[in-house]
Every structure is written in structure tokens, then in C-alpha cells.
Amino acid sequence: MKKTDNQMLVIFGASGDLTARKLIPSLFNLYLADQLPENFVILGVSRSDLTDEAFRDRVVYDSEYLKQKTKDLDDGRVKGFVDKLYYEDLGDSYDTDYAPLRKRVEALKEKHNTSGNIIYYLSTPPTLYETVSHNLSNAGMNTQNNGWKRLIVEKPFGYSLETAQELNKGLHKYFKEHQIYRIDHYLGKETVQNLLVTRFSNSIFEPLWNRNYIQHVEITNAESVGAEKRGGYYDKSGALRDMFQNHLLQLVSLVVMEPPIGADAEEIRNEKVKALKSLRLMTKDKELFENTIRAQYVASKVDGKAVKGYRDEEGVDSNSTTETYAAIKFYVDNWRWHGVPFYVRTAKRMPTKVTEIVIHFKKPHHQIFKGSEMQEMDNKLIIRIQPDEGILIKFGVKVPGQGFKVERANLDFYYASLAETYVMEAYERLLLDAMQGDATLYARADEVEAAWEFVDPILNYWNSGKDVRMYGYAAGAWGPENADGLIEGDGYWRNPSENLAEDPGYCVIC
Ligand SMILES: NC(=O)C1=CN([C@@H]2O[C@H](COP(=O)(O)OP(=O)(O)OC[C@H]3O[C@@H](n4cnc5c(N)ncnc54)[C@H](OP(=O)(O)O)[C@@H]3O)[C@@H](O)[C@H]2O)C=CC1
Numbered sequence: 001m002k003k004t005d006n007q008m009l010v011i012f013g014a015s016g017d018l019t020a021r022k023l024i025p026s027l028f029n030l031y032l033a034d035q036l037p038e039n040f041v042i043l044g045v046s047r048s049d050l051t052d053e054a055f056r057d058r059v060v061y062d063s064e065y066l067k068q069k070t071k072d073l074d075d076g077r078v079k080g081f082v083d084k085l086y087y088e089d090l091g092d093s094y095d096t097d098y099a100p101l102r103k104r105v106e107a108l109k110e111k112h113n114t115s116g117n118i119i120y121y122l123s124t125p126p127t128l129y130e131t132v133s134h135n136l137s138n139a140g141m142n143t144q145n146n147g148w149k150r151l152i153v154e155k156p157f158g159y160s161l162e163t164a165q166e167l168n169k170g171l172h173k174y175f176k177e178h179q180i181y182r183i184d185h186y187l188g189k190e191t192v193q194n195l196l197v198t199r200f201s202n203s204i205f206e207p208l209w210n211r212n213y214i215q216h217v218e219i220t221n222a223e224s225v226g227a228e229k230r231g232g233y234y235d236k237s238g239a240l241r242d243m244f245q246n247h248l249l250q251l252v253s254l255v256v257m258e259p260p261i262g263a264d265a266e267e268i269r270n271e272k273v274k275a276l277k278s279l280r281l282m283t284k285d286k287e288l289f290e291n292t293i294r295a296q297y298v299a300s301k302v303d304g305k306a307v308k309g310y311r312d313e314e315g316v317d318s319n320s321t322t323e324t325y326a327a328i329k330f331y332v333d334n335w336r337w338h339g340v341p342f343y344v345r346t347a348k349r350m351p352t353k354v355t356e357i358v359i360h361f362k363k364p365h366h367q368i369f370k371g372s373e374m375q376e377m378d379n380k381l382i383i384r385i386q387p388d389e390g391i392l393i394k395f396g397v398k399v400p401g402q403g404f405k406v407e408r409a410n411l412d413f414y415y416a417s418l419a420e421t422y423v424m425e426a427y428e429r430l431l432l433d434a435m436q437g438d439a440t441l442y443a444r445a446d447e448v449e450a451a452w453e454f455v456d457p458i459l460n461y462w463n464s465g466k467d468v469r470m471y472g473y474a475a476g477a478w479g480p481e482n483a484d485g486l487i488e489g490d491g492y493w494r495n496p497s498e499n500l501a502e503d504p505g506y507c508v509i510c
């Protein structure tokens, strides 16, 4: 087991949604699992006027999640965690003198013997990332003389290639790259990490993992929810920025990358950057027109209940041209993937919540078993990221009896079958990694920029004012029909159900 130094976690934006919904519950779970260091303190920081007690009430005692979680726990366990929580009010602005904050940090360090190791977690709006870093530096709080200092930065990391580059430059004025941890919570998901293990710890997949055997790769990220309470944020972002540029291109990079020489953070991230840089940029209007689809959900009924259209959501412009659905077809220009199309789609208000990667293998070159079913008989490797996490291989078997009727059978593995094993939540895993100084599951500056480089031309085209179609799709449907045309040459989108084992997909026999 890796060692976790004694340390302090300072969360900026601690009065916000992310702190209450994700960060504190994850830290609490780490505490229950005895994963926190012996001497450890969490200091929440923001502009809200809160005492330590009010902060503790807000993020622990009043939290619905923690109420459930602590229901059957003895109070001592809860109190043990709560005693590690403190709060510091910054005043009217994040752009202020951090001397009082420094004094508080010093006092807590002495009181709890946490040493000078500190993680600063920026859970504020992104516009404040550089401001906070600058003021930490002004107060001498980024120096590493008396212990390491790390900075965790939330998404979104930039709004475009240019803004991401500016942000990287801004942060690098105050922190070295090895101190910066850019969070992408998909990398904290167990099944996403398992993608590396599936590819590089088995000898049966790697020989097939290339253009000779793979027909196409399909990635679906579907959410059944709409913009919810984040309409204001989402309307300035859209599906491409919110999900595709970060989480989905991370998945793509793990599928595309070459085997790293080891499991070290830099080795893995070097390969991921190379993978992202090999995505073929689409720059001409014609290719952007042919290979990208955007759409918005419109009002409909889901399970008999009326569901609002996107433009009627709270915080969303009633003439909004922000996409809630994006489907992109692209190629990877390298030796391994030449000519293999990748189809990636992400959307809100789909029939179910599901994320999966499907590797479609080529059909046998020569079919000796005849019959219409054989047209459908390609092998698939389905890597289910969520829910019902697992891996499934579809392959043909003979139906007992006369002749050679072929049916498709499943070879599968489900994480749920590991009932005894505790599977950490993404934020738990990522927080623990940062505490231990392991950046493998965090995005590096060049990785984020390479992803933006691919996405920028698509966004520019969509926002060019040229006649780019914004399709509509009924809330609760699998996106616009026009998206079928995108994948047509390679079949159809696999519209998966929540349960992987029962999912027949679209094929004739599954
Ligand atoms: N919430 C989520 O599910 C997710 C959030 N993120 C990212 O995490 C970060 C935090 O998210 P979340 O907690 O939802 O954000 P919030 O909007 O809740 O903001 C966090 C805190 O920042 C302060 N703040 C908000 N707006 C401003 C402003 N205009 N100027 C100064 N301070 C402001 C507020 O604290 P105070 O007024 O007390 O200073 C607020 O409580 C964001 O970067 C977000 O993009 C990423 C993925 C998911």
C-alpha cells in the first residue's frame, strides 16, 4: 500500500455544490476506510460567512447523503471525521490578501501536526483558478520549503484551446506542472482504469487491437437527466465541451494509445498525449458537415410524464443554440488505427444512463455458414463503464441440432460479482491519489491542450454562423434520426439498455 503523508486539504469554493455533494462524502468514505493519514485536516474556504460549526452542519449533518451513510454508524466515528473540518471566510473576494488564511493554516498545522504538506483544491468557478493561485503565491503559500504543495483544478479546464493554454500559462507562473492535478472524474472510475489492465495485462486482446481486426470503435455516453439545476453553466458549455473534450476523449486516448513501457504516471500520460495528437483534425467545412452532428432535446413524454425541452430549462436561453447531443465520426492517423472509424456520441435526456465502449471486430473474411443471421455476426468487445460495470464479448456458437445454425453467445465479467470488494467512487480514488502524489489519473497540460486542438475546429464550425443544422430529438429518445446516417456504413448505433447482460442491442440475434 502506498504511503499517505500527513497533510492538510484546503478547499476553495467550499460553500458550493461540489464540496457538499462529492468532496466531503468522498473524504468521509476514505476516513471510514482508514485511508486518511493520521494527522489530517480539511479547511474549507470561501466568501460565505460561516463558522466551523455552520460549515460542519452544512457539509455533514445536513447532507442527505451523509445522513443516510451515518444512520447506522456510532456517533464517535462521525465526530472523529467532523473534528477534522474547519472553515475560513475569505471576505468579499477571492482576490484578496491571503495573510489571514495563511495564519489560519499555520495554526491548524501546529494544532494537528499536519506538517507543511498542503493540497489546494480549487472548487470555485474556473475564472478564479488563476486568481487563487496568484494570491497563494503572494502570501508565500506555494513554497515547498517546509513540505510539498499540490494544486487540484476542477473542470472545465478552459473553454477553447486558447483559453486552456492561457490557463496553463497562468497556473505555471505559481506552480510547477508536477504540482498541478487536473481532475477528470472519468479517470477515477474503476472500469476506466480497467481498460488499461484489459488491454495491457492480457495477451489475447493486444494482437487484435488494430486496423487488421477492428472494423470500427463506438463509444456512447448517455444520460437520462437533462440540464437539471446547472442550466446556466451548461448553456455556455454544451455537450462537446462538457463531456466530449474531457471525459470522452480520455476514453478515446485509452483505447488508442500504444502500450506504455511501465505504469508510471509520465509513461502512461506520454502515450495518451501521442494518441490524442494522432486524432485527425477536421478543418474543412465539408468534412465537419459530414462527420459531426449536434442536436437539442425537445419537450416530450418520458414514461408517461411530460418532460421539458432544453430551451425551457431554468437558466437556459429560450433561443439557445447549445447542443445537448453531439455525435462525431473521426479517424486516427497512425500505423495501428489507419482507416478505422471512431464513432463517439454523448447526450442528455436519452432513454437511460449508460457509458460504454464497443470494439467491433471485422467479420470473418470468408463466410462458410450461410444464412441472413450471419450478416450480423461480428464479434464485439463491450466495455461497460457504467452502470452494471463489466466486460462482455459476443461470439458465435453453434445451435445444437442439425445443420450449422449460429447464435451469438456472451462471455462476460461483472464488477458486481466482486461483492466482497469495495469499489471506490471516482472522487475517492482521485483524492487519495493526489494525497499520495500519484498523478497517473490526472490530465497533464499537454493532454488537455491536445484534446482542445481536436475539438476547437468543430466548435468553431458549429458556431460559425454558417448554416450548420441543429437537429431536435424528443427527450427520452436516442438522439436525432440523422445521426444514424453518420454510422450507416458500419451498421447502426448500439442502443444499450441499463443492464448489460440483458442488452440485445440492435442485432438480429444477440
Ligand atoms: N457541481 C458539480 O457537480 C461539478 C462541478 N464541477 C466544477 O467544480 C467547480 C465547483 O463547482 P460547484 O461547487 O458546482 O460550483 P458553485 O457554483 O457551487 O461554486 C462554488 C463556490 O464558489 C463561489 N462562487 C460561485 N460563483 C462565484 C463567483 N461568480 N465569484 C466568486 N465566487 C463564486 C461560491 O462560494 P462563496 O460565494 O461562498 O465564495 C460557491 O459556493 C466548478 O469549477 C465546476 O465547474 C465539475 C464537475 C461537476
Ligand SMILES: O=C1O[C@H](COP(=O)(O)O)[C@@H](O)[C@H](O)[C@H]1O
Binding pocket: 223, 242, 243
Ligand atoms: O462532468 C460531468 O459529468 C456528469 C456525468 O458524470 P457521470 O459520472 O454521472 O457519468 C455530467 O452530468 C455533467 O454534465 C458533466 O459536467
